[in-house]
Amino acid sequence: MSDMLKGQLLAGKRALITGSTSGIGLAVARAMHAEGAQVILNGLGDADEISKLQSELDAEFNAANLLDPAAIETMMADIGNIDILVNNAGMQHVSPVEDFPTDRWDAIMALNLSAPFHTTRLAVPAMKKKGWGRIINTASAHSKTASPFKSAYNASKHGIAGFTKTIALELAQTGVTANCISPGYVWTPLIEGQIPDTMAARGLTRDEVINDVLLAKQPTKKFVQPEEIGALAVFLCREEAGNVTGANWSIDGGWTAE
Template sequence: MTSTSHSEAPRVAVVTGSSSGIGRAVVETLAARGQRVLAVDFNPEGRAVAESAGAHFFEADLTDGAQCRGAIDTAVEAFGGVDILVNNAGIQHVADIAHFPEEKWRQILDLMLTAPFLLTQAAWPHMQRGGWGRIVNVASIHAKVASPGKAAYVSAKHGLIGLTRTAALEGGEHGITANAICPAYVRTPLVEKQIADQARLNAMDEAEVVEKIMLAGAAVKRLIEPAEVAELVAYLVSDGAAAVTGADWGIDLGWTAR
């Protein structure tokens, strides 16, 4: 059951991949709305980003299970618990299957699928004890469709939808919801790198990549801004979204409308 007294207090949020892009926007949005936020990132420059938003910072390599658990332990030590988990950290590598490096495959799966599982597992008992929890997994339009050259990324994101649905089914009786967000191309450093990679892979210039690959299937012909994704996260972690769970939310410029 959801605790009514719990809803009156600021909640504790752990946000991964927090130094730039979507993660930074989520940290800033949740902190501005009064949540106590632990920002988690591999990049030590994320500390200044977190502090500027009024958040705490934890530097971690989330391909290491002990550091995943350490992030949750740090939030509990600093704030007394964990109520919200936003799994956002991600990387990309573009290559066809025949030439995809095994070490990159393993790194991407470890960071983008195993780490969300381990973080969820570590946060779960704290949410369960409070009778309230919100898990938001930042997936991708590539959790629903595939693109050439992205075998590991697409596989991890498809798996993240499965993890989300399972967590929703197991969490319902404990007041824990789990949802995934599936954005199309967001204006982030990761996407900027993808533009360059796709240009090389497809022998195009970067403007052609944006027009002919990234926005070819979109009804709205622009990149998504990180703040737009953060607003959806803010809704999904609110009391108003208590009945919303197990869903994969498209924010995809109309990509999947066809």
């Protein structure tokens, strides 16, 4: 029976997914675990819940604070060589540029852009030596377009798209690929929790908040499901995707097609 039929496309591969204790990162971790990868989780959350995830996924966990380059270096040394790196951890802040808190700008840049640089630079030597590797960066529709009041987020996501293209070119003949996944609005507990507050603040129904506020820019009027992103990440790790590199994959319900 083929590896594909056995659900073991990633058997023998070790995958670090940052920001993987919830949301998109957790969906990617589950998808890769289902294909046989040894998953290494990283992120925030309740210790008991994280322990449950470790049991579910037979996963390692590293609690490194990705805002700190020294902590990233320690994490990468502790976990050892990896085959797959998914830079998914991120944060957001909404404010007019003249009022944007400088500490929030610095934190967003550190987590969304600098952390992927540090994990990548430390993961690449072993990947190159092995002649195989996959680097996947979670960008955003905001890596291709912009929205007001999100100056740091937009800048960081445009930056991660450019960074991905650069390392894809540098690694083009090594067997290591680098790609972005750029979601639109994804259905996560964080998004779901915003709906009641938005209903109250704007005097709208639940459907109006979903269709006219949250999904206003997504022509399909459907949230991206985390599992869809997990499936795309697995595809990018397949042997058949060995010539797919330097790409920025939209999964945004048509948002950036307009």
